[in-house]
Amino acid sequence: MMTQTLYSRTIETPRRDAVYQSVAERLKHYDEFRIPFNTEEITEQARRCMTCGIPFCHNAGCPLGNPIPETNTLIAENRLRDACYLLHAYDNFPELTGRLCPALCEAACVHGINNEAVTIRQLELEITELGWNNGWIVPQPPTTKTNQRVAVIGSGPAGLASAQQLARAGHHVFVYVKSDSVVGILRFGFHDFNLV
Numbered sequence: 001m002m003t004q005t006l007y008s009r010t011i012e013t014p015r016r017d018a019v020y021q022s023v024a025e026r027l028k029h030y031d032e033f034r035i036p037f038n039t040e041e042i043t044e045q046a047r048r049c050m051t052c053g054i055p056f057c058h059n060a061g062c063p064l065g066n067p068i069p070e071t072n073t074l075i076a077e078n079r080l081r082d083a084c085y086l087l088h089a090y091d092n093f094p095e096l097t098g099r100l101c102p103a104l105c106e107a108a109c110v111h112g113i114n115n116e117a118v119t120i121r122q123l124e125l126e127i128t129e130l131g132w133n134n135g136w137i138v139p140q141p142p143t144t145k146t147n148q149r150v151a152v153i154g155s156g157p158a159g160l161a162s163a164q165q166l167a168r169a170g171h172h173v174f175v176y177v178k179s180d181s182v183v184g185i186l187r188f189g190f191h192d193f194n195l196v
C-alpha cells in the first residue's frame with residue numbers, strides 16, 4: 001500500500017544553528033539570549049532528516065536512545081505536540097539535554113557525512129520550550145499507588161529522573177539532598193546562563 005507523504009524532504013536546505021542576541025544586547029540582562037526558531041523554521045529543519053534505514057543518530061549517537069528519526073518525522077509533519085510527548089517518553093528533561101548535551105547524535109548523523117548534520121539538539125530544545133509555553137507538558141500522576149516508600153539520594157539529574165519515574169510508578173518518593181541547593185550538578189556544574 002502506498003503511504004501518503006505529508007511533506008517534502010528538503011535535504012538541500014542548509015542547516016540552521018541556534019541564533020543568539022548580539023553581545024551588546026546580552027550585556028544588558030541575565031535572561032536567556034537564544035532567539036527561538038519560529039514554527040516554519042522548526043519544521044523546515046526537521047525535514048532535512050532523511051529518516052535513515054539505519055539511523056546512527058539513534059543507534060550509535062544518543063546515549064538515551066532517543067527515537068530521533070520518529071521525532072523528526074512528527075516535527076516535519078507539524079505534529080509538534082506529539083513530538084513533545086515522544087521526547088518526554090525517552091528523556092525526563094529534554095529542556096536540559098536540549099541545552100547541555102554535547103549532541104553525539106549530530107556527530108553520528110548520516111547527513112553529516114557529505115553535508116551538515118541535522119540540528120537535532122536544537123529541535124529538541126525548541127519543541128520542549130514550545131511544550132512549556134503551550135501547556136503541553138503536564139504531570140503524569142500514577143493511576144494507582146503502591147504504598148511503597150523509596151528514598152533517592154541526591155537531587156542531580158539522575159536523582160530527579162529516578163524520582164520522577166518512581167513517582168509515576170506509584171511509589172512515595174523522598175529525595176535527600178546534602179547541599180543547601182537542589183539539582184546538584186545543574187546548580188554547581190553549570191553557569192546560570194547555560195540553563196536560562
Ligand code: SF4
Nearest residue numbers: 049050052057109110
Ligand atoms: S542519522 Fe541524521 S538524517 Fe539519519 S535519521 Fe538520524 S537525524 Fe535523520
